[in-house]
Amino acid sequence: MTTEASPPAAPAGPRALARQRRRRAAVRFWRQYRTHRAGLVGLAALALFALLALTAPLTVGSDVAGVTDAPGRPMESPSAEFPLGTDRFGRDLLGLLVWGSRVSLLVGLLAAVLSVVIGALVGITAGHYKGMYATVMMRVTDWFLVMPALVLAIALATVLPRSLGTVILAIGVTSWPTTARLVRAQTLAVESRPYIERAKALGAGHVHIMTRHVLPNVMPLVLAQTTLMVSGSILTEATLAFLGLGDPTVVSWGGMLQDAREAGAVSAGDWWYLVPPGIAIAGVALTFTLCGRAVESVLNPRLGVAR
């Protein structure tokens, strides 16, 4: 019933065949993913968060972050008008929370992508080119692995101008080594297979082998790793913003917590100011972890990756 979808007769070119095979792999993937209940919950929550973030301009509007013409009085407690109260400028905290999801998700995703791209690049090249290059690259990876990543990220963010780009760079540059090690191990496993030897015998060059044979095989691992990295990136983004190293002109969850602390919400016991951003951070991070775990456990048995 599944694979009986009668492949079209002979004239199908190699491209069509590849496309068909990819589609079938996707269907198979989804069928296995569906059996992970936690993964489904994560996916549903992720869709919800994404929807909230994407529709924020319609639901709360960009002027929610404006300091002038704030709708309420400063530091109001929750009421019917402001379900989560207001901040020290009288801005609606619920609106800020929804608006802040955009920055947290954007930075989290981009930083994770940057980190995984660096990691995959280092991992594949270090696994492919052996000898001096690989040794040096793996030493560098180990060095980054041991370094306290947050301290390095803080140092970078302190030195560079305050902006979202800086935050993304600081997170991406410090969090790639685990990916590099995973990808390198997978690259070594792939390169020991006979078809790589066949490709070499047919005259395949380094770039061809890496992009055409190794990359498609490490891609699933890379995708799973990206999903898992997002939660770490979101947490680090919140941490940097809390330490005052984020972009001061945008609203983010970590920045809200820093504002709350500076406005004296802690000593005043205004828990409604502090609880929602933290739950949002932890919730989104958990969502990505659930999805990533599910993706990983679907892909790993087939890949035979030893972790």
Place this chain on the structure above:
Amino acid sequence: MTADAVSAPAGQADGPAPAAAPPVRGPRARTWAGYLRYGAGKVGGAAVSLFAVLVTSFFLFRLIPGDPVKTMTGGRPVSAEQLAALRREFGLDLPLWQQFTDYCGKALTGDLGTSYQFRAPVTEKIADALPNTLLLTGTAFVLYTALGIVIGTRSAWRQGRLGDRLNTGLALTLYSLPSFWLGLLLIIVFSVGMGPVPGLFPTGGMESGGEQGFAHVLDVAHHLVLPVLTLVAVEYGQTLLVTRSALLDETGSDYLTTARAKGLRDDAVRRRHAVPNALLPTVTLIFVNLGRTVAGVILVETVFSWPGLGGLFYQALSVPDLPLVQGLFLFFASAVIVMNTVADLVYPLLDPRVGR
């Protein structure tokens, strides 16, 4: 559960494989020579790593767009002579390579420059704050390691039961919470007081001042409770999970079947046979994860205004007080590298399979 106890321990193959047929010498001599070679390799690697940290810290802080002297004066009206004097004071008028060699030489002799904001040597500020950090981190480290190992062991021994699932779930949840947020919440609940809970603990700092002798010790301990609680809460999950999975790797092993066949009680099998073996990978991972602990310490000290290195780091980066940030960066990174090297050196003494 009992039937598959014979399954081969698959995860035993890690660690460097013993070389095939080593030259015939006394087993002890071979071990010690091997250990020395292994140790020299690790120390050499650490030296290279430390040098890399030095290079990074130098060039990272030369990336700053704009003039560090301008940042330092913070927009106040300063005359050109004053600027030049400051530049000379901080050695910013020299060529880059000379600045670098100067920097290395000074760093090696323990001179990390002068803090802009405190007008005091960075080394002095670090030395002042270090004992406080060690007190906080040491207390938390002992507690979370012990807690993680104890709960992790119990969890693994009763794998899949309700207790195991609750414990791993709780640990994972706490592990993924932002530590600074947890700290803020604890302050609101236990320091400020919320509803029926009165303010039990101080909101921050390390001492109220004025106490002497034993009262002072109690006062510091009182201030220590919430920061330590926060650190333990976010860190113990790591140890728990590592211990749990290390012990689960051992549960199928033949030697445990043997121990049981000898008629040992379940408790004795666990404590005397399984746990010592499972602790080895746990020790390594505790040290590998020190970087994460450093991050936790920085945030917890910031939230609780603890007068340690983390609190100092926060004060430094909000100015930004670059020499202090740079000095602390150097210190944190070197400390983690040194601790890891120590772990690498101790590990073969604990586990003879490694480092021959």
